[in-house]
Amino acid sequence: MEEEVSGAAGPEADLAAGAYAVSAEFYDVLHGAEYRRHALALSGPAAAARVGIVELGAGTGLVTGILLGASSVPVDVVEPAAAMRTVLLSRLSAAGPDALGRVTVHPCRAQQLALPARADLAVCFRVVACLPPVERHAVWHSLAGWLLPDGLLLMDRPPAALPAGPKRHRVGEARVGADTYSAWLTERPEHDRIRLDYLYLVHRRSREIRRAEETFHQWPLTDEELDDELTEAGFRREDECAPDVLRLRRLGRRR
Known part of the structure; x- marks a missing residue:
């Protein structure tokens, strides 16, 4: 059975497709190290997968590469943002024929993809907190529908509360030849x-030569709310497999 992708989903779908138009350029160089640290917790479960893997929000493919390298099963990745998908496909093109033969890229949002249950592992990083509550509920059910009974979902923990006030901090710095790339993040309720307001800066010999900005939003979710939503969708939380990486077990078939 092949997957079905629904038609246009209105302004929200257009917004998702255009997201990261600024940030994609800076993503790997500034966030790559943190992603790879998180990805270390995924190698074992990926190697244990016997049927298939689904990754929701593949971004530029930093985690996708880990999943492909550790596993031998088909991998379906979902990424609606065109800017991120451009980097993702460039990375996959250099991954070799085995990886290219096993990975399928779905250019849509999770709730637009009617993928039959064909995975025993699902991975979802830096996605859940970015979803409005109504969309988040739909995504839980999409994930449950993609996973076989007893399948495993790995995800990062969303923020539990709004910040008390504006907070500004540096989120990365990297040298690229004569240039220094850096970013500042301001979080506010x-x-x-x-x-989340990101400011990207490029300096050459201490002189700023470029700056760019992009704004995102997150919705906080307490542990109690998270457990209630996951239970309703047919998941049970297990022990964390790494700090802030949650293990969730798919229980039977969705009602």
């Missing part, structure tokens, strides 16, 4: 969500 905005109604029921967290506003």
Whole structure:
């Protein structure tokens, strides 16, 4: 059975497709080390997969490469943002024929993809917190539908509360030839969500030659709310497999 992708989903789908238009350029050089640290917790479960793997929010493919390298099963990756997908496909093209033969890229949002249950591992990093509550509920059920009974879902822990006030901190710095790339993140409460303002800077010999900005939003989720939503979708939380990496078990078939 082949997957089905629904048609256009309105302005929200357009917004998802255009997201990361600024950040994609800076993503790997500034966030790569942190992603690889998280990805170390995924190698074991990926190697244990016997049917298939689904990755929701593949981004530029930093985690995708780990999943492909550790496993021998088909890997389906979902990435709606065109800018991130451009980097993802460039990375995959250099991964070799085995990886290219096992990975399928789905250019849509999770709730647009009717993928039959064909995975025993699902991975979802830096996605859940970025979803409005209604969409988040739909995504839980999408993940449950993709996983076989007793399948495993690995995800990072979303923030539990709004920040008390604006907080600004550096999120990365890297040298590229004569240039220094860096980024600052300002987090602030905005109604029921967290506003994330990224400022990207490029300096050459201490002189700023370029700057760019992009804004994202996150929705906080307490542990109790998270457990209630996951239980309703047919998941049970297990022990963490690494700090802030949650293990969730798919229980039977979705009602």
